[in-house]
């Protein structure tokens with residue numbers, strides 16, 4: 001409720017100037033028309049006045065939200081973003097149960113343990129699509145659409161050859177239908193065509209994990225880009241039959257873009273800006289759902305080898321993933337776990353709808369910043385900090401480290 005009031009307040013401030021101008025223009029027109037005696041001219045002037053008012057009101061007074069502008073023709077296989085009016089009644093009936101989540105960010109250490117099995121198995125996975133309200137930054141609130149109430153969705157971990165029974169449930173408080181397309185699935189829509197769930201509904205698919213790799217999964221309900229950019233993406237790791245090499249720590253990072261009608265930093269509830277998504281101009285670009293999500297929870301020690309699984313939910317940008325002050329000893333490019341990994345890499349590309357895993361042996365203590373090295377994106381939130389503790393080795397690095405540079 002508080003979020004709605006903050007939004008209405010912004011809207012009032014935005015439209016008040018326009019409203020005052022409108023009143024005075026109407027008054028002026030009235031004074032002019034009173035002196036006229038031709039009915040035809042009076043009607044023509046009133047029509048022109050209404051037309052001009054609408055011309056200014058549509059782009060300036062109306063919130064730029066939810067749908068593409070009037071008269072914009074697009075060429076996708078389905079419609080652009082839209083409010084599902086047939087779900088609105090049920091949505092408002094459940095509105096009191098609609099949840100405000102204290103922290104939308106998934107903890108990067110929230111990863112299932114490596115698979116110890118040497119044989120394929122039947123694996124059961126349950127996921128709930130849930131729409132919530134949460135903070136993108138202090139005081140800046142977004143309506144997120146999620147898998148299991150966090151961004152990114154849960155890290156799924158299976159083994160090559162496993163048979164997976166996946167049930168997607170759509171929480172009754174949702175406004176929209178949802179579905180799930182897992183890039184690890186061989187089959188129509190990657191599962192999306194068989195998991196379209198209305199609010200309150202559940203559907204199950206069974207698939208065989210044929211290919212090892214690190215794969216994105218995401219909601220693919222039309223407009224798919226719209227659902228993804230609200231937070232509906234995550235990673236599924238299909239471990240190769242031989243398993244993966246042991247590392248000391250694993251982390252889960254997913255980049256995503258968010259398109260708000262309000263400028264970056266504007267407080268209160270931010271509505272979705274469909275035109276900005278179409279144009280690929282996000283206000284926020286973040287790791288794990290919000291600004292600052294990875295500021296304090298990536299911790300490791302000198303001497304350890306860590307592996308970071310990096311996904312990119314997109315929906316428009318490619319991530320140039322880099323860790324400042326480190327070199328990736330091994331990179332599983334594009335999530336490829338079959339080929340030999342690349343070695344000694346500075347920056348690796350993570351495409352929209354793609355993933356990667358990077359491994360780092362940690363040799364020296366300090367703070368190492370994770371970035372999308374398209375560095376202006378730092379100001380939109382695309383960074384995190386890896387804190388490495390341990391003994392300094394002057395043979396590797398020597399210097400006076402100054403604080404205040406994020407290092």
Ligand SMILES: [Cu+2]
Pocket residue numbers: 129145176177178179219220221227232
């Ligand atoms: Cu969805």
